[in-house]
Amino acid sequence: MTAASASPRVPTEAGKERSMSLQKQMIAGHYTALSRAPQDGRKVVYTFVPGNLTELVRSFNLLPMLPEINALQSGMRKLSGDYIAEAEKHGHSEDVCTYVKCDIGMLKKGNIGPTGEKLPPPDLLLLSYTGCFTFMKWFELLRQEYDCPVAMLHVPYQSEGRILPHHVDYIVQQLCTEVIPKLEQVSGLRYDEDRLREMLRLSAQAEDDLVWVLESAKHIPSPIDAYFGGVYYIGPMFTAFRGTAEGVAYYRTLHEEVEERLRSGLGPLTPEGSQEKERYRLVMEGPPNWTSFREFWKMFYDEGAVVVASSYTKVGGLYDGGFRHDPARPLETLAEYCMGCYTNLGLPTRVELLERYIREYRADGFMINSIKSCNSFSVGQLLMLRQLEQRTGVPGGFIESDLVDPRYFSAANIKNRIESYLQMLEQKRAGANP
Amino acid sequence: MNPELSNLVQRVQELNDDFDLTAVRTWKEAETGRKAIGYMPIYVPRELIHAAGMLPVGIMGAGERLEIIRGDAYFQSYICHIPRSTIELALTRRLDVLDGMLFPSICDVIRNLSGMWTMLFPERYVRYVDLPQNFDPEVGGVYWRRELETLRADLCRLSGRPIEDEALRHSIAVYNENRSTIRELYSARSRQPWVYPTSEVYLLLRAGNLLPPEDHTRLLREYLRLAPLETERRDRDQSRIVLVGTFCEQPPLGLLLTLERAGCWIVDDDLLLGLRWTMGEISCAGDPLQALVEAFLTKSAETAARYLPEGEHGRALVDSVRRNRAEGVIFCAPSFCDPALLEQPMLISRLDREGIPHTQFKYSEDTGQFAVIREQAGTFSDSIRLWSQA
Numbered sequence: 049m050t051a052a053s054a055s056p057r058v059p060t061e062a063g064k065e066r067s068m069s070l071q072k073q074m075i076a077g078h079y080t081a082l083s084r085a086p087q088d089g090r091k092v093v094y095t096f097v098p099g100n101l102t103e104l105v106r107s108f109n110l111l112p113m114l115p116e117i118n119a120l121q122s123g124m125r126k127l128s129g130d131y132i133a134e135a136e137k138h139g140h141s142e143d144v145c146t147y148v149k150c151d152i153g154m155l156k157k158g159n160i161g162p163t164g165e166k167l168p169p170p171d172l173l174l175l176s177y178t179g180c181f182t183f184m185k186w187f188e189l190l191r192q193e194y195d196c197p198v199a200m201l202h203v204p205y206q207s208e209g210r211i212l213p214h215h216v217d218y219i220v221q222q223l224c225t226e227v228i229p230k231l232e233q234v235s236g237l238r239y240d241e242d243r244l245r246e247m248l249r250l251s252a253q254a255e256d257d258l259v260w261v262l263e264s265a266k267h268i269p270s271p272i273d274a275y276f277g278g279v280y281y282i283g284p285m286f287t288a289f290r291g292t293a294e295g296v297a298y299y300r301t302l303h304e305e306v307e308e309r310l311r312s313g314l315g316p317l318t319p320e321g322s323q324e325k326e327r328y329r330l331v332m333e334g335p336p337n338w339t340s341f342r343e344f345w346k347m348f349y350d351e352g353a354v355v356v357a358s359s360y361t362k363v364g365g366l367y368d369g370g371f372r373h374d375p376a377r378p379l380e381t382l383a384e385y386c387m388g389c390y391t392n393l394g395l396p397t398r399v400e401l402l403e404r405y406i407r408e409y410r411a412d413g414f415m416i417n418s419i420k421s422c423n424s425f426s427v428g429q430l431l432m433l434r435q436l437e438q439r440t441g442v443p444g445g446f447i448e449s450d451l452v453d454p455r456y457f458s459a460a461n462i463k464n465r466i467e468s469y470l471q472m473l474e475q476k477r478a479g480a481n482p
Numbered sequence: 483m484n485p486e487l488s489n490l491v492q493r494v495q496e497l498n499d500d501f502d503l504t505a506v507r508t509w510k511e512a513e514t515g516r517k518a519i520g521y522m523p524i525y526v527p528r529e530l531i532h533a534a535g536m537l538p539v540g541i542m543g544a545g546e547r548l549e550i551i552r553g554d555a556y557f558q559s560y561i562c563h564i565p566r567s568t569i570e571l572a573l574t575r576r577l578d579v580l581d582g583m584l585f586p587s588i589c590d591v592i593r594n595l596s597g598m599w600t601m602l603f604p605e606r607y608v609r610y611v612d613l614p615q616n617f618d619p620e621v622g623g624v625y626w627r628r629e630l631e632t633l634r635a636d637l638c639r640l641s642g643r644p645i646e647d648e649a650l651r652h653s654i655a656v657y658n659e660n661r662s663t664i665r666e667l668y669s670a671r672s673r674q675p676w677v678y679p680t681s682e683v684y685l686l687l688r689a690g691n692l693l694p695p696e697d698h699t700r701l702l703r704e705y706l707r708l709a710p711l712e713t714e715r716r717d718r719d720q721s722r723i724v725l726v727g728t729f730c731e732q733p734p735l736g737l738l739l740t741l742e743r744a745g746c747w748i749v750d751d752d753l754l755l756g757l758r759w760t761m762g763e764i765s766c767a768g769d770p771l772q773a774l775v776e777a778f779l780t781k782s783a784e785t786a787a788r789y790l791p792e793g794e795h796g797r798a799l800v801d802s803v804r805r806n807r808a809e810g811v812i813f814c815a816p817s818f819c820d821p822a823l824l825e826q827p828m829l830i831s832r833l834d835r836e837g838i839p840h841t842q843f844k845y846s847e848d849t850g851q852f853a854v855i856r857e858q859a860g861t862f863s864d865s866i867r868l869w870s871q872a
Contacts, residue, residue, distance in 0.1 A: 139830060141815075141823040143560070143844075148824070177615060177789070181590045184615070184789055185824035191792060192828055200615060200789055202622070205587065207596060207610035218625035222616055394610075395597025420560045423820060427565070427594035430556050435601060448558065 067302040071283055074298065076163055078288050082113055083165035091171040091234050094190065097364045099178025099203050099386035101227070103247040103291035103373070108235035112288050113167065115186070119150040121162035123338030123452030131157065132453055145182045145421045146453040148189065155193060169194050172234045174227065178203040179363075179391030180424045199230040203386040209397040211387050219383035245375040247291030252372040257299035258285050259367045261306050265356040266409055269326035271309035273316035275355035276345040279336065286364030290373075318349050327352030328470055331405045331414040333359045333398075333432065334425050337449040340457045344449075347463050351470050357405035359398065362390035369401075391424045399435050406440045413473050415445040415466075420456050443476065445469035487708040490701070494685040497692055498735070501548055501571060505692045506539050506579050517641055519607075520580040522568070522592050523730040524787060525759040526611055527774050530634055532695065533653040534641040539580060540691030540756065543567040546734040546848040556598070562818040563846045564731040565595045572603065582607030582640055588730060588787040589821050607640055609633065615789040617779045627775050634771070650770035658766070660695040663702045664758050668750065670706060672806045675747035676717045678709050680725075681739045688732075690757045718745075721863040724808045725751035726799060726829065727815030727822040729785050733845050740852040741812070745863030749806040752785060759783050786825035795825075796832025803838055809866045812859065813842035839866055 085092050093110045095101065097117070105112045122128040131153025132146055138156060140149050154160070161167040175187040175198055191198050201222050204215040228239050261281055265274045272278070281302060289295035309315075315323035319342050330348075332355045337344050348355065365371065366388045374381040390398070406414055416433055418426050433444045447465050450456035483491075497505055510516040518537040521528070528538040544567035553570035571577050583606065585596035596610040612629065616622030638644050664687065671678035686705050690698040709715075725741070729752040741748060762781045765773040782788060784798035803811065811833055815822035826842065833840050841862040843855055 139827045141826065141844075143818045144820055144823050175789075181588075181593070181787075182820055182824065185786070185821070188790070188795065188828060189824070192795070192831065198792065202615035202789070204612045204625075205593060205610060207593075207612070214625065214628040218614075218616075218621065221621040221624070225618060225621055226616065394600070395594055396600050398597075399601070418558055420558075423561065423590040423594070426558060427561055427591050428556075428598045430558070431598050431601060 067298060067305055068280070070298050070301055071280065074284060074289060074294050075287075078111075079161055079163040079165060082111055082167055083161065083163075085111055085168045092168045093172045093174050093231075093234070094170040094187070095174040096176050096178065096180070096183050097286050098180065098389040098391055099176040099201070100286070100364065101174065101176060101201075101382055101386075102288060103244055103251055104223075104227070104382060105174065105231065106288075106291055107240055107244045107247055108231045108237050110172075110231065110235050113170070114287055115151040115190075116147050117287055118154060118161060118167070119147040119452050120338045122150050122154060124341055125162065126339065126454070127154075128339060128452035129454045145186075146451055147421060148182060148186045150452045151186070152189060152193075155190075170196050172196060172230055173198040174201070175199065176201045176203065176386065178386050179205070179389050180422075182424070197230055197234070199227045201227055201386070203392060205394070206387055206392055206397065207394045209394055209400075211384055215387060216380055216383045219386060220379045223379050223382065241378055244378045248373040248375040248378055248381060250292060250296050251290045252374070254285060254290065254295045254299040255365075255367045255372050257303040258282070260303050261299070262357070262361065262368055264306050264310055267310060268329070268410065269313075269315050270329065270354050270356050271306050271314060271316065273318065273323070273345075273355050274361060275332040275336065275358040276318070276341075276348070277316050278355070278358055278361040282361050282364060316354055319345065320349055323349060323352070323354060325352045326354045328413065328473055329354055329356045329409065329411045331355070331357045331402060331409060331411045332417065333402055333414065333429065334417040335360045335363075335419050335422060335451060336417060337419075337457050338452050339450075339454040340459060343459060344457075344462070347466050351467065353466075353470060356409040356411055359390050359402060362401075365389060366393075366401075395428045395432065399432050399439070402432070402436055403439050406436065406442050411442060412477070413443055413445065413469070415447065415469065418446065418448045420448065420450045421453065422451065443469075443472060483714075484708060484711055487705075487712060490705055490708060491682055491685065494689045494701070497689045498545075498685050499547065500692075501544055501576050503539065503576060503579050503692065506537060509537055509694065510579065515642070517581040518579060519582045519584060519637070519640075520577060521584040521756075522586060522588070522595070523754075524586060524588050524756045524785065525613065525782070526584045526586050526756070527630060527633070527778075528695070529650060529653040529657050529764075529770075529774060530630065530637055530645065532656065533645045533650040534637040535643060536581070536637065536641055537694060540754070541568055541571070541577070541583075542688070542691060542732050542754065543847045544571055545732065546736070546850055550848075560818055562591060562731055562816050563848055564816070565591055567847065568595065569598070569602075572599075580606075582609070584609050584611050586611040587613050589819075591820075592730075607636065609636060613778070619776070619779060623775050623779055626778060627771060630771055630774060647770050651766045654764045654770055654773060655766045656695050656699075658763050660690070660699045660702075661758050661760060662763070663699050663706075664690075667702055667706060668758075670709075672749045674710075674717075675720075675722070675749055676715050677712065679715075679742055680748040680751065681735060681742060682709070684735065684738055684753055687754050687757060691754070719867065720745045720747045721810060721866040722747050722749045722806065722808045723810045723812050723863070724749060724799065724802050724806065725753070725812050725814055727813050727819070727826070728753045729755040729787070729822070731816035731819065731847050733814060734847060734849055736852055737814075737845055737849060737855060740856045741859050744856045744859035745867075746812065746859050749808050750802045752783075755783055755785060786821035795828045799829055800832060800836050800838065803836075809870055810839040810841070810862060812862065813840060815842070815844055817844045817846050839870055
């Protein structure tokens with residue numbers, strides 16, 4: 049999700065690099081704090097991006113660490129292939145999630161994190177079981193590796209497309225009886241609701257700015273790429289910086305930069321520089337591939353394709369649907385946040401969301417990157433494709449890759465599919481305007 | 483084979499082969515207004531469906547004999563087989579006899595399949611049954627009761643009649659008897675697996691997906707009476723093994739036959755686990771809905787789809803090995819099955835600590851070639867008999 053260490057080339061204009069360097073500093077600082085945690089006497093909580101309880105964790109002065117982020121960083125640094133092989137050598141099936149295997153492999157090879165520093169073992173595994181079955185098995189596997197407690201938080205699935213009051217009650221009860229007592233036990237601190245409220249207030253501030261940035265893509269041409277660029281924008285929000293002053297400052301800076309790009313009529317910032325021509329506006333469903341992230345992005349850039357909205361940037365919260373963390377209802381708002389994450393939504397709701405994106409962002413097309421590792425995302429995507437085409441009249445494209453297994457990124461095949469799809473959009477456009 | 487036993491086995495074989503759910507249609511046609519509710523693996527509270535006067539129907543895919551023509555168009559190559567055959571059954575109208583469909587929370591595939599069902603068949607009743615992963619009566623128990631109350635209300639609406647507490651108590655008793663008879667069959671097989679071969683036991687069990695529980699229990703009892711009369715069935719020098727990983731997508735019958743022919747007596751397994759999910763009696767006294775809640779929290783089978791507290795992984799498997807005097811474990815999981823395959827390394831490490839031999843392979847419900855599996859299982863069985871200290 050976040051990829052500060054692999055940020056796009058720093059542009060020459062000073063105003064456009066501030067948020068990038070800020071994010072890079074924030075994430076490097078966080079990893080350093082993690083690596084120093086044992087000698088600094090700080091405790092570490094491993095947890096997941098969807099349904100993460102960052103504010104709650106930080107309100108106990110604990111440091112959150114997200115194994116998915118370590119895995120994707122390993123993918124971008126071309127380390128994941130070896131890690132996956134290591135996990136498979138230890139008996140993990142080739143059929144299962146490569147994030148899990150990358151994480152287990154990294155652990156078996158010494159747990160060296162993305163910044164080259166050794167990562168600390170967890171003092172607590174906060175198993176926020178939100179939108180992904182694999183999460184449960186992942187932390188059960190880690191529990192075997194580390195001698196530490198697990199706090200299990202079961203987040204009910206939104207199969208009916210709405211949050212039910214007794215589901216909120218269920219999560220709040222789990223927070224009170226399972227999660228908070230274990231955070232208190234690990235940290236040695238009592239639950240401080242006032243502190244949590246203050247952090248939630250900061251979260252909501254940053255969330256306003258993030259939504260503004262994401263929605264700037266409604267402009268034609270878009271000043272951002274909401275998928276390849278979007279994964280950088282969501283980085284601090286989806287990981288360790290919600291509820292912090294740093295997070296607020298980052299999103300304020302980002303907002304100002306994008307506003308400036310918009311005023312200047314500039315396109316998205318990419319590793320190749322500013323994208324000057326916006327030939328195709330696309331909506332994207334599914335996570336990106338991390339092992340060939342830059343090459344993948346360039347395939348779109350070369351064709352003048354800009355992603356104006358994506359579902360992946362909603363896995364850590366659906367803020368553009370109106371949700372904001374609400375300091376007045378601290379535990380209830382955390383419950384609602386967890387349930388609202390994208391992969392916790394029923395398939396019909398996901399289709400409705402993508403349909404809305406296609407219309408509101410005036411997309412020419414939509415594309416699904418189907419990920420081998422991720423059944424939570426992938427199962428049903430072929431039906432989603434048909435439904436979206438029927439509902440919007442906009443044609444869809446379909447490609448397949450994986451999160452961090454380099455064996456499943458076939459560059460020539462994917463490039464060929466993207467080009468063919470965009471040619472088809474071009475012909476359709478020409479047919480409509482002879 | 484005794485003609486009575488032969489007829490019984492033939493009947494359950496026909497039920498197993500009948501993709502058109504003729505038995506369900508026949509049951510519905512016998513009385514006006516009858517309804518049937520389908521469910522996917524692993525567990526749903528069938529007692530509630532039964533108490534509403536409806537027939538619970540287990541849909542466990544379509545094995546190796548159904549040609550998948552349309553189902554593959556809905557799923558990528560890296561997704562397991564059961565959703566393909568299930569969609570194929572539905573698109574070919576074989577599941578039209580069902581008045582609703584329940585999808586329990588076992589994995590992301592079955593979960594998302596519930597959403598696909600909603601979109602593909604908007605006129606039908608669909609419910610995702612989100613089982614609690616918190617087992618505190620005041621937390622997970624309260625949540626599960628609310629979920630059951632909603633399901634109860636839905637089923638009342640569908641059936642057009644209330645589910646009275648007395649009817650629910652009766653249904654609980656009916657399923658208690660059914661599960662108890664299955665346990666009896668499993669115990670008998672464990673004692674004399676040559677008398678109750680798994681290839682037959684499985685078909686008997688599978689009939690429970692389609693028949694009313696009262697009929698199924700009678701069938702099981704009949705089999706328990708008839709099988710020991712087969713004097714030709716004799717013990718062979720085979721290894722006693724526990725089969726693990728088959729709780730959702732079912733292996734083809736040929737695979738179970740292959741294991742037995744390769745020298746393995748299956749003395750315990752997790753085939754069709756939903757039929758015996760509750761490990762013990764559910765109380766028939768007091769508030770029946772609360773009895774279902776308590777049974778789920780305290781008597782559910784240990785399986786990969788359920789969260790287990792610290793230190794419990796593999797405990798039930800080791801207990802099963804000891805209790806059934808098994809000499810080894812075969813991990814037999816469907817390809818691309820996240821729960822089974824992610825669970826496997828944890829179970830293996832437990833078995834290694836206990837010194838219990840094991841082997842592993844994957845299958846798909848439409849696997850048609852068993853030569854490699856036969857060789858592997860045969861070698862495993864030989865190695866146990868030749869070298870194991872167990």
